Amino acid sequence: MAAPALVALAHGSRDPRSAATVTALVDEVKALRPDLRIEKAFLELAKPSFQTVVDKLVRAGHDEIVVVPLLLNEAFHAKVDVPEQIAEATSRHPGLQVRATDVLGLEPRFLEVLDERMREALKDARVRELDALVLAAAGSSDPLANQAVARLARVWGTHHKLPVTAAYAAAAPPATGEAVRAFRAEGRRHIAVASLFLAPGRLLDHATELALEAGAVAVSAPLGAHPEIARTVLARYAVGAVELVPV
Template sequence: MTAPALVALAHGSRDPRSAATINALVAEVRAMRPDLRIEAAFLELSKPAFGKVVDKLVRAGHDEIVVVPLLLTEAYHATVDVPRAIAEATERHPGLKVRATEVLGLEPRFLEVLDMRMREALRTARVRELDALVLAAAGTSDALANQSVARLARLWGAHHKLPVTAAFASTAPPAAGEAVRAFRAEGRRHIAVASLFLAPGFLPDRVAELALEAGAIAVSEPLGAHPEVARTVLARYAVGAVELVPV
């Protein structure tokens, strides 16, 4: 029996760096599981669109698909956009079974990736001393999603024994620049900002701009195509594939 196809579903962006990063991440996943049919798809703004990818998989003979949403929080895109896209695809293809997994989420193991990206940023900025950190994410009107970022920030701060504030690029306060200025008002001068985004784009760029303007000494790159992220994609897929098995 053929294993279900895996579709790694990202939101999409007008910034071409975003799609390039998602494709690089999917290449990492393929390298780990060359036996699976694995495709990247996007909800909007980037190509290929999710519906087009589903059509292609059906033409290739796949009747089971596991969709792994490449989202870091369980907010609007996860609860509305992804189910809508799947409903539209299954309506076009009677008999097709599609299972959406949990989003990638904010796994504690991603702190290792954050640390690596931060070390790269500090090395580039030739910084050796830190006295505060800011964990910057996209932000959402969903308070629970924002709270999950704050929890990860506390965990990261405890690991490094440094004060850490969660900041957001949109919707929720504080913005990255405000968080940096608040630390500077406490007398801290060596403040670095970590980008809790999966891929580059407008929001991570805005975070970096505001943070550096406020006095941050370094801003890391997004998580990107890291093996730890790829392994999480496959872990989500494994659960989704099991859920497709008839009881």
């Protein structure tokens, strides 16, 4: 019996860098599990769509699919968009079983990826001293999602023994520029911003611009196609595949 297919489902963006990053991440996942049928898909703004990918998998004979949402928080897209897409797919294909896993989320081990990206940014900017950090995320209208970012920021700050503030590119204060200026008002001058985004895009560009204008010494690249992210995708898939096994 063939293993369920894996669909890595990203939000999607008009920015081609975002789709390229998702493609690179899915390639990392495929390299780890060449035995699996693995496809990428997008909720909106990019192709292929989820429905297109499902149709292709059904034509290829797959009747079980595990969907791993490439999302960093459990907010609107995870709670509404993903279930709606799955409901549409199963209504169009009787007998098809589709299981959505938990989102990628804010795993503490992702802090290692943040550290790696930050080291790269500091090296490029020739910065050797820091006295504060800002953890920049997309932001959400769901306060629980923003609180999860703030908790991760506290963990990160404790690890580095530095003050850390969470900032958001949209939907919630403070913006990255505000967070940097607040630290500067305290007399801190070496403030770096870590990008808690999966891929590049308009929101991250805006957050980066605001941070640099406010005096940040460096802004890291997004998490991107990192092996740790790929391993997390497969960990989510493993749970979803087990849940499809008849009891």
